[in-house]
Amino acid sequence: MSKKIKVGNVYIGGEAPITVQTMTNVLSADVNKLINQVRELEIAGADIIRITVNDLPAVEGFKQAVKKASVPIVADIHFDSNLAIKAIEAGADKIRINPGNMTDLGVKKVCDALKYYNIPVRVGVNSGSIAKKYYEKYKNSDLALVESALDHVRLLEKNGIDNIVISVKSSDTVKTINAYRLLAKRTDYPLHLGVTEAGGGEQAIIKSSIGIGALLTDGIGSTIRVSLSDNPIREIEVGKEILRALGKDNNFVDIISCPTCGRTEFDVIGCAERLREKFKNTKVPLKIAVMGCVVNGLGEGKEADFGIAGGKEKSVIFANGEKVATVENDKAENYLVDLVRRKLD
């Protein structure tokens, strides 16, 4: 069990639910755009939102965004300890700094501000910014990521800070998994998981799913960020799907369907998609199985709350593992939907 850290009104670590984070990607200095994006991300379900504070105009945008936001806001800082201090003064609920690129004196000043405002900090190392000392010793390895992070944690501790979250992201999925596994054995600070520079499109979703998924399965990680070269709303969607796939977010309607094969004489894909669309905003834990035949249909039905096993002309509808009706195919889907709606009402 990791330490529990408070970020605004949200907890990271301990027994707290895993949180999903993302990062804005509009210019932080563009106040209106920034506030709008923060709102969009809140609606999409972001638990925590990070904003880069990369220059003085960005501080003003950050300040306004913090004022309007209903979720905790994290300032992402590189190089410049003065910007970190200004972000803290502007109301940051947490800051993220990168050990590879700030002086020890800079870090000390930041620590004083962190203590004064009593907010936590994330030490975020990634494979592009390992401290020189460790890069020379361990090259770009999992161990280099971990040693670099722990070294910086010790520096923060020396300055009186113990409200710390750590991340050690690589763009290499395997290296990411190995680094977090090493790190989890050596610290009880909560860990922020992610595969960095995961790239675009489906490849990035797959890399993040494997990396974050493998670690969460082993009980490692307290908060996650999926990095996509895409609209950050997609990062939230994919992050939530990862938690759902692992049973760490059960308040949704789970539509499972068979992969279809030569036995299938029923529109499994279409039916599953329509049901998913229909119940996508229903925040109730429910499992509906859409199967194309009886081979797996009735078996799977046993563990779903509702299900449909489509045949050539008629479909079998089941509820709580029991067959409840056999209905002509053109009426079967509506029959099922009515059944589900009656249960939800």
Add this chain to the structure above:
Amino acid sequence: MSKKIKVGNVYIGGEAPITVQTMTNVLSADVNKLINQVRELEIAGADIIRITVNDLPAVEGFKQAVKKASVPIVADIHFDSNLAIKAIEAGADKIRINPGNMTDLGVKKVCDALKYYNIPVRVGVNSGSIAKKYYEKYKNSDLALVESALDHVRLLEKNGIDNIVISVKSSDTVKTINAYRLLAKRTDYPLHLGVTEAGGGEQAIIKSSIGIGALLTDGIGSTIRVSLSDNPIREIEVGKEILRALGKDNNFVDIISCPTCGRTEFDVIGCAERLREKFKNTKVPLKIAVMGCVVNGLGEGKEADFGIAGGKEKSVIFANGEKVATVENDKAENYLVDLVRRKLD
């Protein structure tokens, strides 16, 4: 290290590379459609293709598909031992049977045919078809999947069969991972990995990536199938991406890009997508980094073969970890592409 099994001209297990499988979803009795789909899947890169043989007309389609195919073909059989025997006689390179739904006498006859034709068999249990005895004892648990599979393996062994592949798929990602981890401790037969009835769209991709990815990361699994309620070509694409993300298929151009943030003043997403499209058929291990600023750009460049760190007006191009040029943004991408092409020639 698992046992090594020969399926047609392909090996599963031992030190053999992980293979990617899929399953046709046209009617197996429709000979032309079936042959066309098998060819499409071969072109998409399927290492092994499975076809359902669910009735007598399907046997004929299967027979013709086997004749035309250049990759091993597996017959998927449920319930009917006679169909299994006919599929074996029709030239199946392997068959898949399901312990939950065939009589012991049926299994004995199938084993005689397997021995006569010297082909392997997969025992494929899934959460919808756990043998009754184990379902009653262990309900729909990971242990029920494993015990049900191993019970059937013993039955095959009693009938003189030892060319066996095993799978224990659940639609629950966590249960799938736990079941395979249990199974891997108790057998040295090679394991076929998959999350069954994973559903449609992105959710299914995420479930399969986590399940298959977590297991492969731990060294468990010799062959994989991603189950999607979609065109089986997509199953191959996602399967290959999973192997690539884990460094188990390195013959491709890996485009990594930063997730973009408020610092970004360069079209990272567009540039990465164009490069990915341009080099998608290049089967050479190469890593290109597309970064939107210097914070991670130069660091990441160290591990990429080539890279571009885009600034406001000019971009830095790097090769083998060294800065090689600073180029105006409108010429930078072409400059990089030329550099990569020269290396590939």
